[in-house]
Amino acid sequence: MKVLGIETSCDETAVAILEIDTSGLRVLSNLINSQVKIHSQYGGVVPEVAARQHSHNLIPLLEHALAATKLEIGDIDIIAATQGPGLAGSLMVGLETAKTLAWSHNLPLIPINHLLGHLWSWLLPTPEKRESINFDFPFLSLIVSGGHTELVLVKSFKDHEILGQTLDDAAGEAFDKVAKVLNLGYPGGPVIAERADLGDASRFELPRPMIDSNNFSFSFSGLKTAVLYSWWDLKKTEQDINDMAASFQKAVIDVLLYKTKLALKKYPVSLVTISGGVSANLSLRQHLSDEFEKDKVKVAVPQLVYTGDNAAMIALAGYFEWLNTKSKKIADKHLALSIKPNLKLKAKS
Ligand code: KG4
Numbered sequence: 001m002k003v004l005g006i007e008t009s010c011d012e013t014a015v016a017i018l019e020i021d022t023s024g025l026r027v028l029s030n031l032i033n034s035q036v037k038i039h040s041q042y043g044g045v046v047p048e049v050a051a052r053q054h055s056h057n058l059i060p061l062l063e064h065a066l067a068a069t070k071l072e073i074g075d076i077d078i079i080a081a082t083q084g085p086g087l088a089g090s091l092m093v094g095l096e097t098a099k100t101l102a103w104s105h106n107l108p109l110i111p112i113n114h115l116l117g118h119l120w121s122w123l124l125p126t127p128e129k130r131e132s133i134n135f136d137f138p139f140l141s142l143i144v145s146g147g148h149t150e151l152v153l154v155k156s157f158k159d160h161e162i163l164g165q166t167l168d169d170a171a172g173e174a175f176d177k178v179a180k181v182l183n184l185g186y187p188g189g190p191v192i193a194e195r196a197d198l199g200d201a202s203r204f205e206l207p208r209p210m211i212d213s214n215n216f217s218f219s220f221s222g223l224k225t226a227v228l229y230s231w232w233d234l235k236k237t238e239q240d241i242n243d244m245a246a247s248f249q250k251a252v253i254d255v256l257l258y259k260t261k262l263a264l265k266k267y268p269v270s271l272v273t274i275s276g277g278v279s280a281n282l283s284l285r286q287h288l289s290d291e292f293e294k295d296k297v298k299v300a301v302p303q304l305v306y307t308g309d310n311a312a313m314i315a316l317a318g319y320f321e322w323l324n325t326k327s328k329k330i331a332d333k334h335l336a337l338s339i340k341p342n343l344k345l346k347a348k349s
Pocket residue numbers: 010144145146147148171172173175176187188189190193276277278279280281282307308309
């Protein structure tokens with residue numbers, strides 16, 4: 001079957017088409033129109049600007065995806081669109097467009113939790129390559145993005161137990177805020193990672209928040225404040241920037257690693273997945289793989305194109321939802337759907 005995915009929860013307008021059945025999956029098209037350049041001049045995402053950009057870009061992107069795959073909307077079997085969490089105006093553009101398409105072409109529409117998209121993104125193959133879908137439940141999923149930091153025990157397609165999440169800033173948000181302190185621009189993740197490669201991670205002693213809490217909660221706002229205090233007294237040379245970036249990145253990785261290890265101790269599964277924008281961080285990937293794979297726990301990460309926001313992951317989550325929703329009535333309910341900016345993952349649905 002062919003699944004059309006639409007993602008507009010934040011500052012990426014994205015459209016994807018998957019060809020998928022129970023034996024395998026192929027990404028026929030994965031288009032992402034990033035607004036990063038526009039928002040970087042304001043130092044972060046401006047919601048009103050993001051929504052306008054989505055409405056400007058979404059239809060041309062849809063046309064492009066169909067033309068590039070030589071498909072017509074009539075060839076699509078289901079549509080999956082992000083319902084939340086995210087920015088209200090941005091979500092509205094994607095979901096209302098999806099509703100209109102579904103209504104006018106009599107197609108089922110599956111509303112998707114953006115976090116579920118990230119949760120499944122590690123399964124997506126390189127565009128054009130067909131791959132089988134092969135894994136076992138339960139597994140541990142660490143979702144680290146600009147808006148979220150969640151450790152989830154995935155027991156089935158419909159049962160996701162959130163073991164812990166951030167009490168304040170998300171991991172990606174901390175990267176973005178620290179980059180602001182170091183005057184490195186937005187988004188912070190990629191540039192901090194680049195600087196960290198050149199720095200000495202042991203130069204600044206930064207806290208590892210909540211590492212002794214014996215639960216799976218995270219907190220990153222104190223870490224950002226600690227960076228700010230250490231930064232004031234420095235000359236702010238290039239080496240200072242590199243060393244601070246390295247020390248900060250190491251502190252985040254230590255916490256993520258420690259909490260995931262703690263979760264593995266309590267729930268000894270054989271697969272850990274890391275996804276979301278921060279999972280693009282190569283040092284994070286390396287540390288987690290080194291730590292867990294020596295104990296025969298497989299670490300799976302998305303290909304770099306699928307770490308940030310994309311619609312292929314939404315289409316995949318939509319397919320799983322479709323496959324596992326007993327009553328296929330979702331199809332008939334699409335006109336009543338509305339956005340859910342504060343949508344959470346559910347333990348059982
Ligand atoms: O998943 P995503 O694209 O959007 C949300 O759903 O939030 O994640 C964006 C976040 C940003 O905070 C960005 O700074 C961070 O991912 N990020 C990284 C890296 N690349 C992007 N953080 C650390 N290292 C990276 N290489």
